[in-house]
């Protein structure tokens with residue numbers, strides 16, 4: 001493959017901690033943490049502003065990927081912001097004593113196993129994308145992110161946040177942004193952005209439930225995102241609760257979990273890309289309710305339905321909650337019959353989203369970039385100029 005036609009999956013750049021949480025910390029947190037958080041916020045903002053579609057080095061072809069085992073590499077960034085850092089563990093290598101390295105490696109493996117065993121999807125892009133991660137990024141860094149090419153984990157400040165490799169659902173969440181970007185690149189703004197966030201929570205939580213030993217049913221799962229990430233000095237249990245949005249934390253340093261559970265409390269805001277991490281509570285709870293309605297393992301019915309809805313060719317990249325809800329209802333019936341449609345419609349109804357027919361498509365919407373009409377697993381070829389590639393590489397070294 002020549003460099004001029006490198007394949008690009010639109011895998012996106014996403015942080016696990018939403019900006020409003022860090023902003024609250026910057027203003028109200030312990031004195032000694034404030035300055036670092038302000039610096040991190042400004043760097044994260046500049047990273048977020050950079051293009052999201054990036055060339056994927058060494059992109060495997062379908063032929064190469066007959067072998068469906070993960071291809072993981074973990075690097076140590078040595079508390080610098082230079083990525084990826086030095087290689088410390090490669091697929092099948094000897095175990096290491098650094099717990100962050102082990103957790104990152106295992107989390108990538110759990111996520112790979114989930115997508116392959118449940119959906120037959122070979123890695124994030126459906127095409128065997130190697131899974132890379134860097135740990136010990138920056139100093140006391142309070143975040144983790146997927147930069148479109150790899151996972152990046154901070155150590156946390158130790159006062160409020162533990163190391164960011166600690167929650168497997170956080171790893172599953174970040175990598176699911178890559179899946180969504182490759183399957184149907186839901187615009188990261190307003191309701192489609194909140195759906196994008198919600199799908200990452202859904203699949204992140206399913207990765208955790210699937211990886212548990214023994215596997216967890218809907219009833220056994222905690223439905224929390226980031227459980228274990230907050231230290232014992234924080235008044236809270238996690239970053240978000242899918243079962244009870246708005247109840248994950250209420251803490252002087254971090255503020256109160258702002259997620260609504262129903263449309264009646266939908267938050268209109270221009271912050272956070274129109275509240276993508278806030279209003280995601282609504283579709284999160286709809287998923288939980290659907291899963292509870294079916295019972296058993298959540299990936300067997302609700303998870304299949306949600307992923308089929310995301311993959312459905314009619315879903316636009318600017319889908320609203322109601323449009324996505326309609327897609328899930330349709331897929332429920334197609335996959336599991338009329339009773340399943342009733343369960344799914346009931347779940348959306350309970351969070352105040354009316355499942356109408358498919359919403360009329362606006363003219364030209366079918367052409368929205370991000371691959372409407374793409375089939376699952378396909379990637380698109382984007383003409384990436386050297387200048388863009390350089391700018392993107394540079395952004396990582398700020």
Ligand SMILES: [Zn+2]
Nearest residue numbers: 014015197200
């Ligand atoms: Zn996210």
